[in-house]
Amino acid sequence: MLQTPTIQPQAYRDAMAQFAGAVHVVTTDGPAGRRGATVIAACSVSDEPPTVLVCLSRKSPGNDVFVDNGCFALNTLGAHHEELSTAFSGVSGLDQETRFGFGAWGALATGAPVLSDAIVVFDCQLVEPKDVATHRVLFGRVTGLRIGDSVTPLIYHRRGYRHL
Protein backbone atom coordinates (compact mmCIF):
# COMPACT_ATOMS: atom_id res chain seq x y z
CA MET A 1 0.00 0.00 0.00
CA LEU A 2 1.28 3.43 -0.93
CA GLN A 3 0.77 5.80 1.99
CA THR A 4 2.51 9.17 1.94
CA PRO A 5 1.51 12.51 3.48
CA THR A 6 1.22 14.02 -0.01
CA ILE A 7 0.07 11.96 -2.95
CA GLN A 8 2.16 12.94 -5.96
CA PRO A 9 0.40 13.65 -9.28
CA GLN A 10 2.07 10.68 -11.00
CA ALA A 11 0.97 8.29 -8.24
CA TYR A 12 -2.57 9.64 -8.53
CA ARG A 13 -2.50 9.20 -12.34
CA ASP A 14 -1.19 5.63 -11.96
CA ALA A 15 -4.05 4.88 -9.57
CA MET A 16 -6.66 6.46 -11.86
CA ALA A 17 -5.32 4.37 -14.78
CA GLN A 18 -6.94 1.39 -13.03
CA PHE A 19 -10.36 2.91 -13.71
CA ALA A 20 -12.13 1.59 -16.80
CA GLY A 21 -14.00 4.51 -18.34
CA ALA A 22 -16.38 5.10 -21.22
CA VAL A 23 -14.88 7.37 -23.88
CA HIS A 24 -16.78 10.43 -25.10
CA VAL A 25 -16.19 13.41 -27.36
CA VAL A 26 -17.56 16.56 -25.76
CA THR A 27 -18.43 19.24 -28.32
CA THR A 28 -19.74 22.78 -28.49
CA ASP A 29 -20.68 25.30 -31.15
CA GLY A 30 -21.95 28.86 -31.08
CA PRO A 31 -20.71 32.46 -31.27
CA ALA A 32 -17.38 31.51 -29.63
CA GLY A 33 -16.66 28.79 -32.19
CA ARG A 34 -16.79 25.02 -32.66
CA ARG A 35 -14.68 22.66 -30.58
CA GLY A 36 -14.46 19.03 -29.54
CA ALA A 37 -12.28 17.08 -27.11
CA THR A 38 -11.98 13.45 -26.09
CA VAL A 39 -12.89 12.94 -22.42
CA ILE A 40 -13.39 10.16 -19.95
CA ALA A 41 -14.03 12.45 -16.97
CA ALA A 42 -17.80 12.66 -17.45
CA CYS A 43 -20.70 11.17 -15.52
CA SER A 44 -24.32 11.45 -14.48
CA VAL A 45 -25.24 13.85 -11.66
CA SER A 46 -29.04 13.62 -11.42
CA ASP A 47 -32.11 12.37 -13.31
CA GLU A 48 -34.43 15.15 -12.07
CA PRO A 49 -33.67 17.46 -13.64
CA PRO A 50 -31.44 15.36 -15.89
CA THR A 51 -27.92 16.63 -15.30
CA VAL A 52 -24.43 15.48 -16.30
CA LEU A 53 -20.95 16.76 -15.58
CA VAL A 54 -17.77 16.90 -17.65
CA CYS A 55 -14.28 17.84 -16.38
CA LEU A 56 -12.14 19.81 -18.83
CA SER A 57 -8.55 20.88 -18.40
CA ARG A 58 -7.98 24.58 -17.78
CA LYS A 59 -4.54 24.23 -19.37
CA SER A 60 -6.15 24.30 -22.85
CA PRO A 61 -7.24 27.95 -23.31
CA GLY A 62 -9.42 26.75 -26.19
CA ASN A 63 -11.69 25.05 -23.66
CA ASP A 64 -13.08 28.48 -22.68
CA VAL A 65 -15.45 28.25 -25.67
CA PHE A 66 -17.53 25.63 -23.82
CA VAL A 67 -18.42 28.30 -21.25
CA ASP A 68 -18.69 31.11 -23.78
CA ASN A 69 -21.16 29.15 -25.94
CA GLY A 70 -23.14 28.02 -22.88
CA CYS A 71 -23.85 24.57 -24.29
CA PHE A 72 -22.21 21.22 -24.95
CA ALA A 73 -22.99 17.73 -26.22
CA LEU A 74 -21.58 14.57 -24.71
CA ASN A 75 -21.15 11.97 -27.49
CA THR A 76 -20.43 8.48 -26.14
CA LEU A 77 -18.20 6.47 -28.47
CA GLY A 78 -18.39 2.92 -29.76
CA ALA A 79 -15.55 0.48 -30.42
CA HIS A 80 -15.44 1.62 -34.07
CA HIS A 81 -14.59 5.20 -32.99
CA GLU A 82 -11.01 4.62 -31.84
CA GLU A 83 -9.52 6.67 -34.69
CA LEU A 84 -11.99 9.50 -34.07
CA SER A 85 -11.17 9.42 -30.36
CA THR A 86 -7.46 9.77 -31.13
CA ALA A 87 -8.17 12.68 -33.50
CA PHE A 88 -10.04 14.57 -30.76
CA SER A 89 -7.45 13.78 -28.07
CA GLY A 90 -4.95 16.28 -29.46
CA VAL A 91 -2.08 13.75 -29.67
CA SER A 92 -1.82 14.08 -33.45
CA GLY A 93 -1.97 17.90 -33.32
CA LEU A 94 -4.96 18.15 -35.66
CA ASP A 95 -6.86 21.43 -35.83
CA GLN A 96 -10.54 21.46 -34.93
CA GLU A 97 -11.77 21.49 -38.54
CA THR A 98 -9.74 18.37 -39.38
CA ARG A 99 -10.94 16.61 -36.22
CA PHE A 100 -14.58 17.07 -37.23
CA GLY A 101 -13.74 15.46 -40.59
CA PHE A 102 -13.51 12.12 -38.75
CA GLY A 103 -17.24 11.68 -38.33
CA ALA A 104 -20.69 12.67 -39.57
CA TRP A 105 -22.08 15.46 -37.40
CA GLY A 106 -25.50 17.01 -36.91
CA ALA A 107 -27.22 18.92 -34.09
CA LEU A 108 -30.12 18.49 -31.66
CA ALA A 109 -31.53 21.34 -29.54
CA THR A 110 -28.51 23.42 -28.51
CA GLY A 111 -26.54 23.39 -31.76
CA ALA A 112 -23.57 21.55 -30.23
CA PRO A 113 -22.26 18.96 -32.74
CA VAL A 114 -23.70 15.47 -32.27
CA LEU A 115 -22.08 12.40 -33.79
CA SER A 116 -24.49 10.52 -36.06
CA ASP A 117 -23.40 7.05 -34.93
CA ALA A 118 -22.65 7.73 -31.25
CA ILE A 119 -23.87 5.12 -28.74
CA VAL A 120 -25.76 7.88 -26.95
CA VAL A 121 -25.79 11.67 -27.05
CA PHE A 122 -26.59 14.05 -24.18
CA ASP A 123 -27.26 17.55 -25.54
CA CYS A 124 -26.87 20.06 -22.71
CA GLN A 125 -27.35 23.66 -21.69
CA LEU A 126 -24.52 24.72 -19.40
CA VAL A 127 -25.97 25.44 -15.95
CA GLU A 128 -22.75 26.03 -14.03
CA PRO A 129 -19.00 25.95 -14.63
CA LYS A 130 -16.91 25.34 -11.51
CA ASP A 131 -13.11 25.62 -11.44
CA VAL A 132 -11.48 22.98 -9.25
CA ALA A 133 -7.68 22.66 -9.23
CA THR A 134 -6.43 22.12 -12.80
CA HIS A 135 -9.86 21.45 -14.24
CA ARG A 136 -13.21 23.10 -14.92
CA VAL A 137 -16.28 21.07 -14.10
CA LEU A 138 -19.15 21.80 -16.49
CA PHE A 139 -22.60 20.93 -15.14
CA GLY A 140 -25.09 20.54 -17.98
CA ARG A 141 -28.89 20.28 -18.01
CA VAL A 142 -29.80 17.61 -20.55
CA THR A 143 -32.18 19.21 -23.04
CA GLY A 144 -31.84 16.63 -25.81
CA LEU A 145 -31.13 12.91 -25.91
CA ARG A 146 -30.43 10.45 -28.66
CA ILE A 147 -29.97 6.75 -28.02
CA GLY A 148 -28.12 5.09 -30.90
CA ASP A 149 -27.72 1.52 -32.01
CA SER A 150 -26.64 -0.96 -29.40
CA VAL A 151 -22.98 -1.32 -30.41
CA THR A 152 -19.91 -2.30 -28.39
CA PRO A 153 -18.73 0.65 -26.29
CA LEU A 154 -15.20 2.04 -26.42
CA ILE A 155 -13.44 1.79 -23.05
CA TYR A 156 -10.17 3.34 -21.84
CA HIS A 157 -8.31 1.30 -19.23
CA ARG A 158 -4.65 1.18 -18.19
CA ARG A 159 -3.75 3.83 -20.76
CA GLY A 160 -5.17 1.94 -23.72
CA TYR A 161 -8.39 1.45 -25.65
CA ARG A 162 -10.40 -1.71 -24.90
CA HIS A 163 -13.66 -3.10 -26.24
CA LEU A 164 -16.24 -4.27 -23.74
Ligand SMILES: Cc1cc2nc3c(=O)[nH]c(=O)nc-3n(C[C@H](O)[C@H](O)[C@H](O)COP(=O)(O)O)c2cc1C
Ligand atom coordinates in the same frame (compact mmCIF):
# COMPACT_ATOMS: atom_id res chain seq x y z
C1 LIG B 1 -8.67 8.58 -23.48
C2 LIG B 1 -8.52 10.05 -23.23
C3 LIG B 1 -9.28 10.66 -22.25
C4 LIG B 1 -9.19 12.02 -21.99
N1 LIG B 1 -9.97 12.59 -21.03
C5 LIG B 1 -9.90 13.91 -20.81
C6 LIG B 1 -10.76 14.51 -19.85
O1 LIG B 1 -11.57 13.85 -19.19
N2 LIG B 1 -10.68 15.85 -19.67
C7 LIG B 1 -9.79 16.63 -20.39
O2 LIG B 1 -9.76 17.83 -20.19
N3 LIG B 1 -8.97 16.07 -21.30
C8 LIG B 1 -9.01 14.73 -21.54
N4 LIG B 1 -8.20 14.18 -22.47
C9 LIG B 1 -7.29 15.05 -23.22
C10 LIG B 1 -8.03 15.89 -24.26
O3 LIG B 1 -8.69 15.09 -25.22
C11 LIG B 1 -7.00 16.80 -24.95
O4 LIG B 1 -6.34 17.56 -23.98
C12 LIG B 1 -7.60 17.77 -25.89
O5 LIG B 1 -8.32 17.19 -26.94
C13 LIG B 1 -6.45 18.59 -26.48
O6 LIG B 1 -6.99 19.56 -27.26
P1 LIG B 1 -6.08 20.72 -27.83
O7 LIG B 1 -4.96 20.03 -28.56
O8 LIG B 1 -6.99 21.46 -28.75
O9 LIG B 1 -5.63 21.52 -26.66
C14 LIG B 1 -8.28 12.81 -22.74
C15 LIG B 1 -7.50 12.20 -23.75
C16 LIG B 1 -7.63 10.84 -23.98
C17 LIG B 1 -6.80 10.20 -25.06
